[in-house]
Amino acid sequence: MYIKPKTMQWGASPDPDVMTYVARWAIPPDAIIYDAAINPGYDVGKVTQCALPLPGMPGFDGELTIGLTARDDVGNESDPVEITVPFDFLAPSPPTGLQVI
């Protein structure tokens, strides 16, 4: 099975205290939960792009909202930026009935 990865890019925070970026997601119409105690999200590191799908993302075909926050050394997080786009993270079913003819 192979899911062709996509690339997500963003502009770096101008804040010098940023230690890492955290991605969270939800399937619309659900809103993303940004409470780190409930939804810790996925730490993508101090980068400005990453490959999708991220570990833990649902394998599905449909719209997904992704939210991105910056996090400092003690766990404070910035306001998020969000994007909602259609994804297809489902690989097609394998062929069946393989035989020699």
Add this chain to the structure above:
Amino acid sequence: MTSTRTRKILIAVLVGLVLLMPIRVDAAVIYPVGQSVTLAWDDEQTDIDHYEVVLIRNVSGVEYGPYVTTTKTIVIPKPKSGIYEVRVRGARNDETPLEFRYSDYCSSVGDTALLKTGVVGKWKVYFKLLGPSGPIIISQEENHVYQTEDDAVGSKS
């Protein structure tokens, strides 16, 4: 019979003790601020040489300052993102040059702190962390590009 009565009396005493215990409330109002915060305090003394303000960062406990002022107000730039307790103390010069006597600290989480409304209350300031800038762009080779500015432009990839 006696033990049941004794037990009831003990329970009653325990309940009474619990009800009489003072309730400790540590909750503080968090004031989000931008890249600086303006602080002010009261002091009727006229012989104060200067005031020293320090910020205590939540979680790490690191102290920033002292920020010094000769007035009863000060603007402090964001030292680092995070939530801070604020403390101020007065310093009086006692004859010997550059030797000061310091008051106790007045803390933003102390009993004399005032909220913005002017009523007594504990507070802290939150220097917010700046988030990612620019639009999020999602791309795939030989395919459509999505970005936040126009909210999902293009067709399904």
